[in-house]
Each structure stands twice: as structure tokens, then as C-alpha cells.
Amino acid sequence: MYNLQLTPEQLEFRDTVRDFVENEIKPVALHPDRLQPFEKPLMTDLLDKAAQMGLRTLALSEEAGGAGADGLTSCIVMEELGAGDVDLASVLGQTSTLAHLLFDRLMTAGQKKRFLPQFVEDDRYHLAYAGRGAGEGVGWNYHRPMAAEGGAEPVAVRQGNDWVVNGTLAFVANATVARLFAVQANTGKGLTTLLVPRDTAGLTVREPLKAVGEAIRWHHGAGAGVTFKDCKVPADHLLGKEGQSPFARGADAARGVAQVAAINLGLGRAAYEAAVDYSKIRRQGGRFIIGHQAIGTKLADCAIRLELARGMIWKAAWLLDHPEAVADRSAADLPYHVVARVYTAEAVNDVALLSAECFGAMGVMRDMPLQKYVHDSMVFLHADDADGAAKLAVAEAIAGYIRAADAA
Numbered sequence: 001m002y003n004l005q006l007t008p009e010q011l012e013f014r015d016t017v018r019d020f021v022e023n024e025i026k027p028v029a030l031h032p033d034r035l036q037p038f039e040k041p042l043m044t045d046l047l048d049k050a051a052q053m054g055l056r057t058l059a060l061s062e063e064a065g066g067a068g069a070d071g072l073t074s075c076i077v078m079e080e081l082g083a084g085d086v087d088l089a090s091v092l093g094q095t096s097t098l099a100h101l102l103f104d105r106l107m108t109a110g111q112k113k114r115f116l117p118q119f120v121e122d123d124r125y126h127l128a129y130a131g132r133g134a135g136e137g138v139g140w141n142y143h144r145p146m147a148a149e150g151g152a153e154p155v156a157v158r159q160g161n162d163w164v165v166n167g168t169l170a171f172v173a174n175a176t177v178a179r180l181f182a183v184q185a186n187t188g189k190g191l192t193t194l195l196v197p198r199d200t201a202g203l204t205v206r207e208p209l210k211a212v213g214e215a216i217r218w219h220h221g222a223g224a225g226v227t228f229k230d231c232k233v234p235a236d237h238l239l240g241k242e243g244q245s246p247f248a249r250g251a252d253a254a255r256g257v258a259q260v261a262a263i264n265l266g267l268g269r270a271a272y273e274a275a276v277d278y279s280k281i282r283r284q285g286g287r288f289i290i291g292h293q294a295i296g297t298k299l300a301d302c303a304i305r306l307e308l309a310r311g312m313i314w315k316a317a318w319l320l321d322h323p324e325a326v327a328d329r330s331a332a333d334l335p336y337h338v339v340a341r342v343y344t345a346e347a348v349n350d351v352a353l354l355s356a357e358c359f360g361a362m363g364v365m366r367d368m369p370l371q372k373y374v375h376d377s378m379v380f381l382h383a384d385d386a387d388g389a390a391k392l393a394v395a396e397a398i399a400g401y402i403r404a405a406d407a408a
Contacts, residue, residue, distance in 0.1 A: 020050070022084075074096065097255060108236075111195065131185075175222070279299065
């Protein structure tokens, strides 16, 4: 049964991570010296501490050395991390999701024996997926013909006992910190996934984009472009079967989307809480401004939007863990992860802007956190999986229309 009452384990996860964020992440992430520059490097020391707490292996099964958290628990944790720093949360969320998918479901026994010990024992061992997700193209590329979207993947050719990979990907999430890449390549028989360690000859992670310049970074986390030049990968690093990429399953991608929405929610909550705290100490007109109707209305609007977003994220995460609820018609057959992602992006951007208004002119100063919250919310809002066209995935479900089938 869908239940809003969290289990003791979920409460413990939430409270432990919340304390970590308040006591260790926020003091560093929101220090005025860090807020002033446009460029904000990844806080690797805190990323290591989070890994030592088990957040890197959060969704990995207990048998494999992880915490075995389900989708709802993962979203609860990601919200807390997002309230501290969206880049840290994005890296940990990506690694945690991929760890469960790769080690618990997709790898052969031999592959698991080779890679799992390295992953579990090394707190800096992160994971990256270099390829297109099952639902990719729903956003900015939606209105383009399906055929025009192909050709972006690297090409892999079988040579004896190796696969030789060539090509370039403009952006791979977690690329700068990943020790193992799951690379989607075209072998002529369809999309195929290969496991490529970071130290493989011919794999080059390019310099990440800067916050300002000719090409501007417009993402969260630790992403960068990746190039493959005559990159030799042993044949037994094939994940699944040739021409049948295991990353084609929509449910796997949906879990990651729900967690991104949760990180986005954490950002909105941080902005809202900053506005509440400030409104309780700022006096104007003989009283604290939280007592003014204009400020009270803004804060109420923030609280309403955040609660609605949280409810949608939790529902989406729970349904992904319990697909039988859709099968027996207890819930509508809709892509709830898309609903949660799109609504949260719009709601949190509103929350960040309303929270900044509570600060008045101070809300735009670079040594204050609100300008960062507004910027981060804009990045979430204009991401490929949350822009206006992303809503068309919901329209497809309503109409029973499948874009790929129509294009074929």
C-alpha cells in the first residue's frame, strides 16, 4: 500500500543525511568566498565523506555490499543531498543508480567478480553511462525526425578478442570522476553496451565546460565530453548481447529521472528555508517581515509548491517500485516520473524566485545563497528532460501514441 508514513529505516536515512548536510556540506557550499566566483569546483573531500557514509552504494543490494535502498528511499536521500549541494547530489545519485543496475542486474558473474570488489572498496570509484537513455529525445529533440537523432553514438568494431571503439560524446554525466564507463556504441547490428574502465588506452575525458565563456556549462554534477580513439575493450566486457543494449528499458531510466526531481526538490527546500529564516530576523515597519501579508503569501506559495512536488515525486518513486499498482488499475498508466520531473522543475524555479524576493536587494548579491539557488533552479528548469516538450511524453500516454512506431 502507498503510505506516506516513512519506515524507521527511511527516517534514519533522512535524518542522518540531513545532519551531514547541515553540519558539513552547507557551511562549505554556502561560504561567501565560494559563492562569489562563477566557477564552483566539485567539493571532492565532501564527496568522499558521503561515499564513506554509504551514499555512493545506496541502491546497491546488501548482498553486493550496498544499502539496498528502494526508489522511494533513494529519492528521500537525494532530496536531503540536494538541499546541501546539487553537484554532490547529482554525482552520488548517478553512481548509486548505475551501481544497482550494473552490479545487481546486468553484469555476468565474471564481470561482477572483476569490477565489484574495486567499486565497493574504493570510495572514489564512481560510475558513468556514456550513451542515450531510453526516453532521450523527448525534450529538445522531440520535434526532429527519429532518423536525424541517430549517429551520435561511438562506433565499435570487433577485431579478434577485442572491440575497438571510436567516436566522441559531447557530454557524459560523471565523466570527470568515473572509474568505469558503460559505453553505448553502434556495432552495425544495433546499439551495444561495453564496459570500459577509465584507464583504458584511447579513452580521453575532455576538460569540463566552464561556468562562463564561449561554451557555458549548463548542467549539474561532474560531466564532460568523452572521446574514444582506437579504444580496445576485451570482448568479455560486452554487457548483455550485441545489438541489444540493456539500457533500452524505460523503467531503468525513469528511476534516475525521479531522483533528479528529488535533488531539484532539495534545492527548492533550501531556498525556501533560507527565506523563512531571514524573514524571522529582518524587521521592517516595526515588526519582523514574516508577519507582513506580502511575505507570508510568498512563503505560503513556496510551501504549497514544495509539498505538491514532494507528493508527486514520492508517488512516482513508489509506483516504479510497485508496477503492479498500474497493472491492476490502482493508478493511471502515465509516466509519473515525467510528471514529477517537469512539475518540480517549474515549481522549484518559482520557489527560488519567490524566496529571493523575500530578501529584497540582498537576494541578487553574489555572496548570498539565493542567487545560486535561482541559477541552479534555472539549470533544472531548462534541462532536456524537463523543458516544455518533455510534457509530450504524458500526452503520448494519454493518446496511446508511440513516437518511434509513428516514425517507422
